[in-house]
Each structure stands twice: as C-alpha cells, then as structure tokens.
Amino acid sequence: MKDQPIGVFDSGYGGLTILREFIHYLPQYDYLYLGDNARAPYGPRSFETVYRYTLQCVEWLFSKGCPLVILACNTASAKALRTIQQNDLPHLSPQNRVLGVIRPTTEMIGTFTRSNEIGILATAGTVESESYLIETKKFYPRVKVYQEACPMWVPLVENNEHEGAGADYFVEKNVKNLLEKGRNIDTVLLACTHYPLLQEKIQKYLPGGVKLISQGEIVANSLGDYLERHPEMDSRCSKQRTVKFFTTDSTEDFDAHAAGFFGKAVHAEHIGIE
DSSP states (O other), X not given: OOOOOEEEEESSSTHHHHHHHHHHHOTTSOEEEEEOGGGOOOTTSOHHHHHHHHHHHHHHHHHTTOSEEEEOOHHHHHHTHHHIIIIIHHHHOTTOEEEOSHHHHXXXXXXXXXXXXXXXXXXXXXXXXXXXHHHHHHHOTTOEEEEEEOTTHHHHXXXXXXXXXXXXXXXXXXXXXXXXXXXXXXXXXXXXXXXXGGHHHHHHTSOTTOEEEOSHHHHHHHXXXXXXXXXXXXXXXXXXXXXXXXXXXXXXXXXXXXXXXHSSOOOEEEOOOO
C-alpha cells in the first residue's frame, strides 16, 4: 500500500499538541504534519486570507497522498473549514475529507459543566467567527458561552516567552476579563492549540473548582470514532507508524520550537507554497 498519511495542518506549531494526542491514541496510522509558519499567525488575518492560505495547504497535503486532512487550528477551522468542505472539495477531490477541531470539541464541551456556563479563551479570529457559540448551541442549547480574545498569547508562545513574567501579565488580564463576563463559569476551554503551553499559568489565575479543558484528547477520540464509523476512509489511511514534518519557514526554527509542543525532538523539511 502506498503512503496515504493522515494530514495534520496548523498555521504554526500549535497543531503539534493535537498530533501528539493522535499518535498517543491512534499510533498505528501514518501522519504528515504541515505548519504554515511563514505566514503565521492566522488569528488576526481576515476570513478571506485564512481561507486562501488554508486551502493552499490542504491542496498540498492532498498532493502528498493524504486522503484525510485535520485542520488542527481553531482559526482555520472557524474561518475556512466550511467553505472548503462545501465549495472546494466537490471539485477538488470529492473522495477526500477535511475535518476541523471545533465541532468535535463542542460536541463534548457541555458534558464538563454543571453551571451551564462555559468560558472560551481563543484568538481574535476564532472569537470573531462566533463558531464556538453557534456550534455549542446546537448540542447544548441551555449552555451559555462567554468568549475572551487573547491576541498576545500565540506570539508569547511562539517566541518562547510563555514561561516569563510578561506572560503572567497577559494571562491574568485575559482570564480576569473572561470571568467578569460570566460569574458562574465552571469550565474554561483552551480554544487554541498553542494555549496548552500556558496551561499552568492559566490555572493559577482560575478559581478552585473551575475545569480547564484542552482539545487534544477530545479531538483524538473524535478522530478514532470517525475512522470507526467510516471504514472506507480508514482503509485508505496507511498504517506504518510513520510521522513526517513540513514547514513553510525555516526548518531550524521549526525544529527548535517544535519539541516544546510535540514533547520530543522533530526534524522538519521545508516546502514553498505560493
């Protein structure tokens, strides 16, 4: 069987936290990770730009034999996924599939709350899209969702400043803002794949008893369920336990930063996307 890895896409490094969980829960598959680091971050960019960049990367992953691509990026999932699924896939590659991280997260998020009030910490782009509000309402109409955009968090993480005192200032500020919006919030979702690296700091500023949820395990379990329910797709995904990494920017920078997200050293190859 020729290589047909599951493609995992992110604007930068954050999707490696999702890939790490995929490999933990579904180690038998082959994976191909693409980080569009040269054009990151996606959070502040327009819907049209995020859609265009994401589509280019999906097309590249398809060209490498990926029958299934996971947008392991909340901003891309919020701003590009639906258009790609509805408008591009039918003529681009109708037998392939592109999935995101927002729907599987919102399918589960209501099970964590007792107060029916949930807080979302996300990029400005994800907050602006209101995707978490819309999708959560479909599954849990009684749950109130409050959002807080955290525009400084991704730059802090990507520049290795997330452990410094400067990060505490922005984390405390954004967490405080979120909790002021919903006084009974008992569950907070990290709706950006970069944010798990700030998890300890975030927890420090949350009241005791508030659950802090990251997406990796939820999305990995959802992928496993999807492949079980779609044996025709599962049979197309090769299973040799290989993992390959690609970046649109410097491989040296990618390798140096990626270990913090992935949990061990990686060696990426460079590609150009225009």
